[in-house]
Amino acid sequence: MVSEYNAAPQTLCKKKLMETTLSIIKPDAVQKGYIEDICSKIEDYGLKIRSKRQIQLTQEQAEGFYAEHKGKPFFEALIKYMTSGPVQVLIIQGEDAISRYRFLMGNTNPKEANPGTLRHDFAQSIDANAVHGSDSIESAAREVAYFFPQGLSSE
Numbered sequence: 597m598v599s600e601y602n603a604a605p606q607t608l609c610k611k612k613l614m615e616t617t618l619s620i621i622k623p624d625a626v627q628k629g630y631i632e633d634i635c636s637k638i639e640d641y642g643l644k645i646r647s648k649r650q651i652q653l654t655q656e657q658a659e660g661f662y663a664e665h666k667g668k669p670f671f672e673a674l675i676k677y678m679t680s681g682p683v684q685v686l687i688i689q690g691e692d693a694i695s696r697y698r699f700l701m702g703n704t705n706p707k708e709a710n711p712g713t714l715r716h717d718f719a720q721s722i723d724a725n726a727v728h729g730s731d732s733i734e735s736a737a738r739e740v741a742y743f744f745p746q747g748l749s750s751e
């Protein structure tokens with residue numbers, strides 16, 4: 597039995613299955629001043645932002661975060677881009693937060709993203725695509741711990 601308000605990423609909260617996911621607002625969107633607009637859209641969509649902080653990723657942090665993509669043709673450009681300026685990392689919670697947030701983000705390639713999604717509205721290209729969101733319960737647990745090793749209570 598999982599107790600209420602238990603640890604991320606999935607927990608029973610007031611008898612609803614809640615999830616925790618990690619988002620990164622990427623350098624292009626931070627540089628263009630879209631943080632507040634993106635956060636408003638997330639909250640208007642019924643998801644809660646539980647914590648956020650701005651950081652400048654080092655090469656090592658970016659490579660560790662995106663380790664699953666190492667060896668792919670876009671890896672080097674991705675790391676160069678993700679270290680090109682500050683990012684905002686967010687912990688997001690809500691019912692079905694992982695899949696719902698990915699739906700709100702839209703297609704990885706903004707040219708194929710539906711109107712109203714974050715990538716359609718705020719992204720430039722498949723590289724500079726405004727936001728990242730965890731793609732599974734396992735990824736969410738790893739990614740939240742990557743940027744918030746002491747959990748929410750430390751914020």
Ligand code: CMP
Pocket residue numbers: 665670674704722723724725727728729
């Ligand atoms: P993100 O969700 O942060 O996860 C990996 C990132 O790699 C992805 O968003 C894109 O910004 C970037 N990327 C660049 N080219 C590709 C590609 N062909 N397929 C998937 N991701 C790509």
